[in-house]
Amino acid sequence: MRKNVLLADDEHAVIHSLEQGLAEYKDVFSIVSATDGEEAIKKLAREDISLVVTDLKMPQTDGFGVLAHIMEFYPDIPVIVMTGYSTTEMERLASQGGAVGYIPKPFKPNTLAGLIMSWLGRQAEGGTLHNVSSGMFLQLIEMEQKTCTIRLVDKDSGTKGVLFFRDGELLNARVNSTQGEKAAYKIFSWEEVSLSIQNSCRCRNKKIEGELQAILLEAMRLKDEREGPLGTPEQKNSVVAASEMDEKAREQKKAAVMVRIKKRLTDKIGSRYQVDEICYDNSRDGLLGQMSRMGKFFSCGTLQVVYMDAGTSKGVFLLPGEQTLTIAVDSQFPRDRMIETLLEEHTDNDG
Amino acid sequence: MGNNFEELFSLNDVKGLMLVSFDGQLLFKKFAGTLPQEPKSDDSWALFIHSLRGAAETEVFYEKGRIYIRKTESGYLFVITGVATPMALVRLNCDMLAPAMKKIVKRDRFKNLFRRN
Numbered sequence: 001m002r003k004n005v006l007l008a009d010d011e012h013a014v015i016h017s018l019e020q021g022l023a024e025y026k027d028v029f030s031i032v033s034a035t036d037g038e039e040a041i042k043k044l045a046r047e048d049i050s051l052v053v054t055d056l057k058m059p060q061t062d063g064f065g066v067l068a069h070i071m072e073f074y075p076d077i078p079v080i081v082m083t084g085y086s087t088t089e090m091e092r093l094a095s096q097g098g099a100v101g102y103i104p105k106p107f108k109p110n111t112l113a114g115l116i117m118s119w120l121g122r123q124a125e126g127g128t129l130h131n132v133s134s135g136m137f138l139q140l141i142e143m144e145q146k147t148c149t150i151r152l153v154d155k156d157s158g159t160k161g162v163l164f165f166r167d168g169e170l171l172n173a174r175v176n177s178t179q180g181e182k183a184a185y186k187i188f189s190w191e192e193v194s195l196s197i198q199n200s201c202r203c204r205n206k207k208i209e210g211e212l213q214a215i216l217l218e219a220m221r222l223k224d225e226r227e228g229p230l231g232t233p234e235q236k237n238s239v240v241a242a243s244e245m246d247e248k249a250r251e252q253k254k255a256a257v258m259v260r261i262k263k264r265l266t267d268k269i270g271s272r273y274q275v276d277e278i279c280y281d282n283s284r285d286g287l288l289g290q291m292s293r294m295g296k297f298f299s300c301g302t303l304q305v306v307y308m309d310a311g312t313s314k315g316v317f318l319l320p321g322e323q324t325l326t327i328a329v330d331s332q333f334p335r336d337r338m339i340e341t342l343l344e345e346h347t348d349n350d351g
Numbered sequence: 352m353g354n355n356f357e358e359l360f361s362l363n364d365v366k367g368l369m370l371v372s373f374d375g376q377l378l379f380k381k382f383a384g385t386l387p388q389e390p391k392s393d394d395s396w397a398l399f400i401h402s403l404r405g406a407a408e409t410e411v412f413y414e415k416g417r418i419y420i421r422k423t424e425s426g427y428l429f430v431i432t433g434v435a436t437p438m439a440l441v442r443l444n445c446d447m448l449a450p451a452m453k454k455i456v457k458r459d460r461f462k463n464l465f466r467r468n
Binding site for chain 2: 064065068089092093096097286287290291293294295297298299300301302303304305306307308309310335336339343
């Protein structure tokens with residue numbers, strides 16, 4: 001099956017040149033392009049990407065931001081970084097950030113192709129199995145205390161998922177942009193899968209707390225609840241319709257949150273001060289992930305609100321969530337009152 | 352000026368101070384109690400510092416604590432506090448500390464910032 005390789009570079013000429021240079025590999029992978037980090041992050045959420053090649057120097061979200069985002073939300077996707085400003089320090093930072101390859105510009109397309117083919121090949125280095133039941137196989141992984149990344153495809157729906165194991169312990173699961181137990185339940189509900197095994201695991205964070213056995217049991221229970229005693233096609237269709245309604249409800253909820261926050265700000269702070277912009281923006285999620293880990297390190301609990309001085313007399317408030325709410329303000333904005341308001345919003349939301 | 356670090360550390364509910372260089376080296380640390388794990392110069396700080404994208408000030412609010420991060424001439428100063436510390440006082444103390452942070456390169460000079468005059 002042909003894979004998608006995401007290529008991010010703000011220079012159109014580079015993208016065009018690489019698309020041409022890599023055309024001979026079109027039977028193995030096709031190129032999805034992005035001209036900046038933000039577009040790359042959006043495409044990761046929308047498309048099935050197997051590998052990312054990113055320039056480091058890009059406007060707004062740079063290559064390091066893309067790398068941090070991928071390591072946080074898509075740790076199974078290898079990242080190769082390329083840069084025209086290559087230094088030993090850059091290479092060290094890229095490696096520490098989780099990049100699997102580093103390639104200074106200029107380079108021949110075949111050099112990049114070699115790296116891409118090598119990393120795509122590793123995704124099935126431990127073997128591929130078809131038409132298996134995932135539960136039994138995964139219990140074997142646990143017993144043998146394997147460290148691996150398992151990529152699965154549901155035979156029924158064609159949906160893809162990833163499981164991350166270290167020493168037999170299930171660290172995380174991913175289905176598209178869903179992670180953790182929710183993704184694990186979805187994967188374990190698949191009757192028959194094809195799976196491929198990579199003999200390494202790049203996942204750094206444990207996002208699943210329960211034992212594998214407990215997760216498997218819960219997945220079966222949830223599946224039974226959804227399907228009912230018969231699991232008829234009509235009931236399956238109603239699950240699909242329900243998930244479409246869920247998506248619509250999520251969008252409505254997001255819009256309602258923004259309206260509520262605007263009203264709360266006007267009530268608390270008045271109309272003398274205006275925010276420049278309120279929007280959902282996930283470009284800083286890599287940084288927020290690092291801040292969350294820092295909070296755990298210092299026993300500060302869960303991350304609630306962040307303020308950053310963005311320079312040039314501007315500031316930005318970040319409210320982490322399923323999607324990060326970003327509020328851009330002038331530096332004269334009453335910061336402490338704003339923080340108090342956002343913390344109240346966070347508390348009310350949790351309650 | 353010599354007692355500014357001490358003043359910052361003596362604010363109510365301040366739990367720790369760290370100074371991290373622009374390339375992610377841990378230059379100085381002082382904590383009020385024992386941490387489950389001591390922070391040390393390792394790879395994660397370099398990436399975190401880079402991710403700050405040069406922000407002059409960052410305030411991070413958690414359920415049970417705060418971290419105030421100020422960019423200085425010598426690196427990023429991290430002030431770890433509980434929920435009771437008034438952030439305005441932390442900012443003010445960091446403003447007062449800023450001139451003393453200039454031209455500090457050697458690690459042992461940080462200890463002087465804790466001496467009282």
